[in-house]
Amino acid sequence: MPAPLPRRAFLARTAALAGASLATTSRTRAAAASTATDDAVGRHKSELPTPALLVDLDTLDANIAKMAAHCRAAGCAHRPHAKTHKCPEIARRQIAAGASGVCCATVGEAEAMVAAGVRGVLLTSPIFDPRKFARMAALVGRAPDTLLSLGHALAAERLSAEAKRRGVTVDVLIDLDVGDHRTGITPGEPALALARAIARLPGLRLRGLQAYSGAASHTAGFEKRRAFSRAALAPAVETRALLRRAGFDAPLLSGGSTGTYNIDPGEGGLTELQVGSYVFMDVNYRVIGGQADALYADFAPSLSVLATVVNTSPAKPEQVVIDAGTKAFSSDSQDKPESKDGRALTYRRFGDEFGALTAAPGAALPKIGDRLEFLVPHCDPTVNLYDRLHAMRGDKVEAVWPIMARRG
């Protein structure tokens, strides 16, 4: 776990981040204005063009504070995943609350965060392209505390070559495959062999391990999830011991998720949490259940999509149509958008531009022109559909934050 920053240095850094971030915001907003609506800051929610992506600032800040307090109490660092929000303003708030930095899933995200003044960036996803290794080495030149996860000896060789060319030393984590069989190297001897390869390569410095179990994160039921995550992490903990016995000083063990934030830290577990969704929450996470509750309620939903009823039809009186479809809500899961205020409405995707709502027996159907807010099925890919996030203080827009680094 990195040492905490002295208070004065911390405040200076936060102020610098705020300035850098603001500059980026203005630049991006000016660009966005060529195709977008007029400035929304100061407006009431009822005046926003729909569909619009909203975040409730009080809830966002409470989620950030709660996770930071949890990590402090658990003696575990946290480096929240910025692939969830792609928003330097939110990264800044997470770091101000005590996060070590942010994780990024793509080189573009990492570049956007560093450009906005965010430090402590960890690239969690594998890359395999000479130009991307060169971009990461360049980024380390600008922000030396940038980290990279690696799960393949060939990737280590390529990164080393670029680090050497740039004259930088890149801090790396070994990404372990702890059961997803998606990224990472097999724990145990294969990981040790990769550690030895990294040690031989110039320009790389091994800092620890990454172990992420996607399967654990969304296991329904707290006890099942705990058992699953403990079992998934065990080989990572053993691999860290194996590396220590082989003489490696590489203490970081980074991983975990919003689903396992209260399972993974501590003895025999992670030294750093890569929690992402907790800032926003979504239906996918609510349904996994909490330690004490049927619905996971440790963090409150701060993210919503505002939509408008744009059609009703006498040919189908039991349904109304809203202006939010496949381009407004992610469609990667079976979970559906849910009415934020708990109205008994069922959403059905109705093409790229539309959704259909039906009401439970006895519940009122909205009328044409009505505006409704929905919790989103899955936060990360939903945020990824938007250019802007409206930061709401109550019903007023306090700021408009650009969503950075979408796909090229």
Place this chain on the structure above:
Amino acid sequence: MPAPLPRRAFLARTAALAGASLATTSRTRAAAASTATDDAVGRHKSELPTPALLVDLDTLDANIAKMAAHCRAAGCAHRPHAKTHKCPEIARRQIAAGASGVCCATVGEAEAMVAAGVRGVLLTSPIFDPRKFARMAALVGRAPDTLLSLGHALAAERLSAEAKRRGVTVDVLIDLDVGDHRTGITPGEPALALARAIARLPGLRLRGLQAYSGAASHTAGFEKRRAFSRAALAPAVETRALLRRAGFDAPLLSGGSTGTYNIDPGEGGLTELQVGSYVFMDVNYRVIGGQADALYADFAPSLSVLATVVNTSPAKPEQVVIDAGTKAFSSDSQDKPESKDGRALTYRRFGDEFGALTAAPGAALPKIGDRLEFLVPHCDPTVNLYDRLHAMRGDKVEAVWPIMARRG
């Protein structure tokens, strides 16, 4: 059908479009550069960061030319749907080939197209927000040949109020619900009543009808599709006759799709096609079958996503992992990305950032670092995930086109 432009006027207009479009491109590209990679123009495909969205220019131009020739021969106008591409450069090519303009699904798309110099914009989706009506009235002030579809008397009243305020006359189509029960008013008497309401309202001029059957567009099997689409359009054709008998001169009947482009035009059918996907094609459309072929092959796939194999695992030797998941391919249908060069690989979504590939028995699995191109499951929402479209001449990037007007 609108009268064709004299050749000189047409050339002048096309040149103006090209200029306006270029200016927009530069502005947007400069903005994008703050988070993006360096300029890709002139590069070989192998040098692009992945995932990347590509369009093959020869195929794109052939698709545009084929549709334009078909419409000329069928005596039917076409106003291609720009929600598919959100790309003024492609709209310009469609209009240069003979299209009457482009359709748009959102006010933001319509504004982006008009700002880029594109004319003949038809907003096909209903809106229900005073500010959006005001924006459309303002757009008509800048581009008087802009059209709007309406399916509700209240929407007509609001648009009329904004048109009056701006001192403009807005050309409108009545949107008919021909069976999808998604947007539009019931054909027959309800539509006639709406026509009368529109006639009484200042600032509106009725130009015709819109009739789109989403259900017809993707009906598998040509004969079934023909029967379905004919049945769906019949009430629209009858409504047009009803309006004519009531004294309305509103000849436009706009609708149809890439699936029904060779079914809907002509006697007892549409006067104008709103074809969208034909420029790109996708797996969703290929599987509906053509008039003579098991696969729909009237238009060739021009759109692809380039991805890289970023992990292989001895723990799962039958699979490789690529850097293209939920944020790189639309996930609104059961159809999967398909290898562009016909390799017998099966794609599975593997989270937001990744996909897994397995090979059919006897087929070779790609290796780490290999680059592969995929046809996309559904073109519109896939394009919507990207900021840029790489326009390829063979294996070289000829231009990079911004994708405009994503969600707010």
